[in-house]
Amino acid sequence: xxxxxxxxxxxxxxxxxxxxxxxxxxxxxxxxxxxxxxxxxxxxxxxxxxxxxxxxxxxxxxxxxxxxxxxxxxxxxxxxxxxxxxxxxxxxxxxxxxxxxxxxxxxxxxxxxxxxxxxxxxxxxxxxxxxxxxxxxxxxxxxxxxxxxxxxxxxxxxxxxxxxxxxxxxxxxxxxxxxxxxxxxxxxxxxxxxxxxxxxxxxxxxxxxxxxxxxxxxxxxxxxxxxxxxxxxxxxxxxxxxxxxxxxxxxxxxxxxxxxxxxxxxxxxxxxxxxxxxxxxxxxxxxxxxxxxxxxxxx
Amino acid sequence: xxxxxxxxxxxxxxxxxxxxxxxxxxxxxxxxxxxxxxxxxxxxxxxxxxxxxxxxxxxxxxxxxxxxxxxxxxxxxxxxxxxxxxxxxxxxxxxxxxxxxxxxxxxxxxxxxxxxxxxxxxxxxxxxxxxxxxxxxxxxxxxxxxxxxxxxxxxxxxxxxxxxxxxxxxxxxxxxxxxxxxxxxxxxxxxxxxxxxxxxxxxxxxxxxxxxxxxxxxxxxxxxxxxxxxxxxxxxxxxxxxxxx
Numbered sequence: 001x002x003x004x005x006x007x008x009x010x011x012x013x014x015x016x017x018x019x020x021x022x023x024x025x026x027x028x029x030x031x032x033x034x035x036x037x038x039x040x041x042x043x044x045x046x047x048x049x050x051x052x053x054x055x056x057x058x059x060x061x062x063x064x065x066x067x068x069x070x071x072x073x074x075x076x077x078x079x080x081x082x083x084x085x086x087x088x089x090x091x092x093x094x095x096x097x098x099x100x101x102x103x104x105x106x107x108x109x110x111x112x113x114x115x116x117x118x119x120x121x122x123x124x125x126x127x128x129x130x131x132x133x134x135x136x137x138x139x140x141x142x143x144x145x146x147x148x149x150x151x152x153x154x155x156x157x158x159x160x161x162x163x164x165x166x167x168x169x170x171x172x173x174x175x176x177x178x179x180x181x182x183x184x185x186x187x188x189x190x191x192x193x194x195x196x197x198x199x200x201x202x203x204x205x206x207x208x209x210x211x212x213x214x215x216x217x218x219x220x221x222x223x224x225x226x227x228x229x230x231x232x233x234x235x236x237x238x239x240x241x242x243x244x245x246x247x248x249x250x251x252x253x254x255x256x257x258x259x260x261x262x263x264x265x266x267x268x269x270x271x272x273x274x275x276x277x278x279x280x281x282x283x284x285x286x287x288x289x290x291x292x293x294x295x296x297x298x299x
Numbered sequence: 300x301x302x303x304x305x306x307x308x309x310x311x312x313x314x315x316x317x318x319x320x321x322x323x324x325x326x327x328x329x330x331x332x333x334x335x336x337x338x339x340x341x342x343x344x345x346x347x348x349x350x351x352x353x354x355x356x357x358x359x360x361x362x363x364x365x366x367x368x369x370x371x372x373x374x375x376x377x378x379x380x381x382x383x384x385x386x387x388x389x390x391x392x393x394x395x396x397x398x399x400x401x402x403x404x405x406x407x408x409x410x411x412x413x414x415x416x417x418x419x420x421x422x423x424x425x426x427x428x429x430x431x432x433x434x435x436x437x438x439x440x441x442x443x444x445x446x447x448x449x450x451x452x453x454x455x456x457x458x459x460x461x462x463x464x465x466x467x468x469x470x471x472x473x474x475x476x477x478x479x480x481x482x483x484x485x486x487x488x489x490x491x492x493x494x495x496x497x498x499x500x501x502x503x504x505x506x507x508x509x510x511x512x513x514x515x516x517x518x519x520x521x522x523x524x525x526x527x528x529x530x531x532x533x534x535x536x537x538x539x540x541x542x543x544x
């Protein structure tokens with residue numbers, strides 16, 4: 001019922017477009033993009049089944065076909081708040097992505113021209129995700145349904161490719177120049193942040209989605225801290241390894257060189273044993289003495 | 300019903316999202332201005348082929364880097380040290396160039412980078428433990444296969460459009476010549492004196508595995524090496540694929 005009404009209204013739109021357009025032949029000879037969609041789908045949303053036809057003119061304007069589809073989809077989006085989503089979920093994603101790319105490109109140019117300051121990575125990513133999510137605001141009531149359609153097994157390849165290209169764009173404009181495994185971890189982290197923030201936005205009822213932006217800020221800070229922590233662990237590990245290597249070298253060289261430097265150390269130990277109160281330290285010192293005695297013995 | 304319709308419509312919409320125009324961004328342009336002058340933008344190149352080429356070359360240079368690092372770790376203080384260091388510096392320059400290309404052309408790096416990190420170092424160190432001849436034999440093997448690889452890529456790009464890919468072709472040709480120089484340096488320093496016993500056979504077969512092709516090896520390493528080469532060649536097909544994963 002609803003899809004049928006939608007279909008009808010989209011047909012009307014197409015008809016009005018056809019009147020405006022100069023070249024009706026190209027219109028009726030649109031080449032169907034998937035031959036598999038040849039069967040009639042009365043309940044399906046719109047464009048492609050109607051373009052199944054007898055032998056399209058292929059050399060003719062692949063461009064105008066795309067532009068035409070684009071226009072129909074944009075127009076179809078206007079019907080969404082009234083009639084709900086079908087396949088426009090993907091179209092919406094694609095269009096938002098291109099808009100996002102343009103916005104990011106503009107900002108990049110501003111920075112290069114010196115009119116804007118270069119922002120830090122986390123601020124930049126926060127703004128980029130916010131910009132992208134704000135594009136969803138007009139469709140927010142029906143977006144959960146759109147998300148569920150995007151999750152259908154048939155649509156997962158295209159929705160994944162949308163997500164990955166969007167995340168790649170964001171990181172590229174944020175200045176990421178990594179060429180090792182970091183490339184993958186960064187994009188995976190940002191994709192996770194984007195998805196969770198989107199889900200939060202679905203249930204957000206605060207004015208102007210303040211809670212969502214605060215959630216986003218916290219997640220990005222978490223990600224940045226994770227990065228810092230990872231670096232710290234790595235440097236600590238390296239320092240530790242160096243310390244152990246140094247200790248090993250010292251011990252081995254101490255055993256190899258003559259024992260003379262160690263002898264003055266011996267008499268001190270019994271004194272220190274009597275002086276210390278704690279039995280543990282005493283045992284440690286006794287062990288040290290034993291080690292020194294052993295190193296004195298010729299091997 | 301609506302699901303099937305949505306699916307059908309979605310299939311046909313597949314081309315729409317992925318056909319977005321992506322010019323080289325201002326960011327990428329800053330890194331490699333020259334590529335814009337030759338008319339090579341992200342739109343008009345054969346993205347799949349160039350992606351693969353840059354990814355494999357980057358992985359190869361990274362692996363070569365790690366091999367030399369391994370060799371230096373073992374043989375750094377011997378007489379052959381300066382020679383290896385010089386070759387290593389050139390490889391570092393190659394890697395830097397491919398990293399720049401990778402960022403400018405928005406190519407993703409290979410997933411197996413950590414793997415090549417470890418394997419390359421192990422290979423370099425392992426062959427260096429065989430002595431100077433072992434290290435040089437490893438160098439010869441790797442450089443030979445890398446040069447063969449570059450030649451294939453040059454051929455492929457020339458077949459497509461020499462003018463469009465002019466800059467990229469220049470880069471690959473220059474690097475191929477430098478790799479062949481390394482190969483000759485390796486031969487000069489007695490690579491052929493490496494033994495032909497089973498251990499050497501396995502260890503020298505491994506660089507071919509990493510370099511991902513064999514060519515003209517029968518002349519260099521006669522006898523038992525021939526049988527191992529056939530076996531190794533079969534494996535190399537899979538390695539070649541894995542370099543571009």
